[in-house]
Amino acid sequence: MVKNRLLIFFITAIFQTTIATAALAHFQAILPSDNILTQDEDRNVTLSLLFIHPFEQQLMDMKKPATFGVVARGQNADLLSTLSEFSTAEGFKAWKTSYEVRRPGDYIFYVEPAPYWEPAEGKYIIHYAKTVVNAFGMEEGWDVPVGLRAEIVPLTRPYGLWEGNVFQGQVLLEGVPLSGALVEIEYYNEGLKRQTPAPPFVTQVIRADERGVFTYGLPWDGWWGFAALADAPETETMKSPSGEDAPVELGAVIWVHAEKVNKGCI
Secondary structure, three states: OHHHHHHHHHHHHHHHHHHHHHHOOOEEEEEEOOOEEOOOOOOEEEEEEEEEEOOOOEEEOOOOOOEEEEEEOOEEEEOHHHOEEEEOOOOOEEEEEEEEOOOOEEEEEEEEOOOEEEOOOOEEEEEEEEEEEEEOOOOOOOOOOOOOOEEEEEOOOOOOEEOOOEEEEEEEEOOEEOOOOEEEEEEOOHHHOOOOOOHHHOOEEEEOOOOOEEEEEOOOOEEEEEEEEEEOOOHHHOEOOOOOEOOEEEEEEEEEEEEOOOOOOO
């Protein structure tokens, strides 16, 4: 009887762990060392590319991206060759680069990762992610679409945000507003400094309106990721590791930073 109870306990624990792991939200992260540069600061921005469950700080291996670049002052520059691979403290593969900002304006850094096979969900994941860095006071270009297959165009300026501010964006799929888009939101919980009373608090979930527009208030300072999800139509072009047709989840991701109010500025 005791053995049976122990067996049931371990099976239940494994099942619950599997469910919890499968429920974690995937986010392609693209995080700059600074998202606002002033004239007296270092002009070099370090960008880290990670595939992660942001709140839990659980990483996954990230293959070399398919594309990586920056849009600034109407020009699109390919930065893929500048990426270098590195291993995180946990031993996972990630990517980074350093970019020298030479002129004022808004710099939209973006990445299209290689497809990631998620066995727990039986599908590939491709999250097109971006973030905006403002340089030297010229606020021009932050609301220009990059032209990614799946993209969140900010309607709120995506920098100079305080904790408690509201962020608003519009979800585009193939350049068209995605009506009723499902948007997942997670906090980049560096150092695991934040705790939640229950699992549903980890990933916030909202629906965009008929124009693909969503709104969310940022409760804490730090980095916040927004991921709008949609199914791709071309399952016949992607094969699972076992050789079967596989669904593809497209994600439009944007990262914004909220500043702490009591930092001495106000």
